[in-house]
Structure formats: C-alpha cells, structure tokens
Amino acid sequence: MRLSEYLKTNFYDTQELCSFLKIDSTQLQLWQDNSLFPNASYNIENQIKCSSYLGLYECLEITDYYPRGLIEWGQTLVKHAVTQSSHAYELFQQKYVTTLQSCAQKGICSQDDRFLDDLPEHIQQVWQQFLCSKYGVISQNGLIEEVVYIDLGRAIVDSITEDRTIPSIAIDQRGQLHDAIKLLNRALSHHATHERSASLREKYIDSLMQKYDLSIC
Numbered sequence: 001m002r003l004s005e006y007l008k009t010n011f012y013d014t015q016e017l018c019s020f021l022k023i024d025s026t027q028l029q030l031w032q033d034n035s036l037f038p039n040a041s042y043n044i045e046n047q048i049k050c051s052s053y054l055g056l057y058e059c060l061e062i063t064d065y066y067p068r069g070l071i072e073w074g075q076t077l078v079k080h081a082v083t084q085s086s087h088a089y090e091l092f093q094q095k096y097v098t099t100l101q102s103c104a105q106k107g108i109c110s111q112d113d114r115f116l117d118d119l120p121e122h123i124q125q126v127w128q129q130f131l132c133s134k135y136g137v138i139s140q141n142g143l144i145e146e147v148v149y150i151d152l153g154r155a156i157v158d159s160i161t162e163d164r165t166i167p168s169i170a171i172d173q174r175g176q177l178h179d180a181i182k183l184l185n186r187a188l189s190h191h192a193t194h195e196r197s198a199s200l201r202e203k204y205i206d207s208l209m210q211k212y213d214l215s216i217c
Contacts (some may be wrong), residue, residue: 006192007042010140011065014040021074035085036077040064041136067142092130092144093123099148108179110155126151138200140189149187150200156180157204161212164203169212178214181205 018025031037042065050057082088097119103109114122126147129135139146160169160177169177181204188201196202208214 003192003194004044007044007065010068010189011041012068012071014064014066017066017070017074020071021078023074023078031074031077034083035131036082036088037074038066038070038131038133038136038142041067041133041142067136067139069139069141069143069146070136072143089124089127092127093120095144096123096126096148099145100152103148103152103183108152108156108183110152110159112155112159114155115152122151138189139187146187149183153180153184153187154200154204157184157208161208164208164211174212174214177208177212181208181214 012020014025014028018028021028028037032039044063044065046061046063048059048061050059076082076091077088080087080091082091100115109115130144130147133142135147135150136142139150157177157180158164160173160180184200184204188205189199190196191199191201
C-alpha cells in the first residue's frame with residue numbers, strides 16, 4: 001500500500017478531524033499550544049507541479065494526519081470544557097488507571113514498579129509521550145486504552161522473556177505470555193511499509209511468535 005493510501009485509510013487529516021469534532025483549526029492549534037491535544041502523527045509535504053493550458057504552476061502542500069481514535073479524546077475535551085493542561089491530564093490519568101484495573105480484573109497485570117509505586121510518575125511520562133504523538137504512530141487508533149495495552153503488554157513480555165533474550169519459555173508462563181501478546185496485537189499499529197521492520201509489532205509480536213512458537217487466537 002502506498003504511503004498516501006495508508007494515511008488516508010488509517011488517519012484523519014486536519015480538516016476531517018476538525019469537522020468531526022465541530023471545531024476549527026484555530027481551536028485545534030490552541031488545544032495543542034496549551035498541551036491538551038496531541039501533535040499530528042504524520043506531516044506530509046508535497047511539492048506539486050501543475051501543468052495546464054494556462055501554464056505551469058508550482059506549490060508546496062502540507063498535510064497533517066491524526067489517528068482516528070483521537071476523535072474520542074477531542075470529544076472528551078469538549079464535553080468537559082477543558083482549558084487547562086492539568087485538567088486534561090487528570091482525565092487522561094483516570095482513563096489510564098481505569099483501563100489498567102480492567103486488565104488486572106482479567107488476570108493481566110505486571111509487578112513492574114511502573115504499575116505499582118511508580119505509577120503516578122509513569123503516567124505523567126506517558127502523558128508527555130501521548131502529547132508528542134508517540135502513541136499516535138505506534139498504536140492502531142491513538143486510544144488511551146491502546147496506550148495501556150502497549151505499556152502493560154510490553155512490560156509482561158519483557159519480564160517473562162528477559163527482554164526477549166531467553167531461548168525458550170517455561171510451560172507455565174506460556175499462557176501469560178500469550179495473553180500479553182494478544183493485548184499488544186489489539187493495540188499496536190500495523191504500520192506503513194517503510195516502518196514495519198523497525199516497529200514494535202515486529203519486535204513484540206511477529207518475532208516472538210516465531211521464536212517461541214506461539215499463535216494468536
């Protein structure tokens with residue numbers, strides 16, 4: 001798939017995003033300036049040469065792309081009339097913790113300090129990465145739930161596999177590893193062609209499935 005097709009299929013451009021949220025680009029920029037809303041995941045610059053009966057015309061077109069799940073985050077900002085970054089962070093933190101608790105209720109949890117004593121500090125760091133659109137690139141839709149699935153799934157995989165280095169997995173750990181990989185499979189982006197070989201999906205799903213002879217249901 002061409003990059004342009006990949007972006008149009010999986011992302012919204014600025015105009016589409018604003019249309020769905022019923023805001024204008026000025027409001028979107030204000031949100032970003034005030035650290036309420038993530039930056040664009042991709043920025044495309046197209047140098048265009050147009051030839052017609054009236055002659056040759058050249059211009060540069062710049063298009064920003066945002067993951068489609070950010071509609072949900074934008075609607076949250078609108079619903080709660082958020083104007084302060086501290087308020088936006090509070091809503092992000094609540095969603096993160098609720099999702100983490102939901103995973104724990106299903107038996108998917110990690111004893112890593114990031115999810116225990118260091119959780120407030122970890123969420124603050126993740127919030128900054130969310131705003132910088134790290135998760136807008138590596139997740140499928142940019143949803144906060146996917147952020148948690150990626151963080152938690154990676155932590156569990158790294159713990160069981162010793163950072164993906166051990167040659168085999170004990171029988172009693174395969175179920176837990178399988179659950180973590182399924183969590184990652186729900187959240188990690190499938191990526192544009194040029195990104196796939198260096199992606200987390202390649203490192204944490206495709207390579208591990210082959211290395212440890214796993215399968216995803």
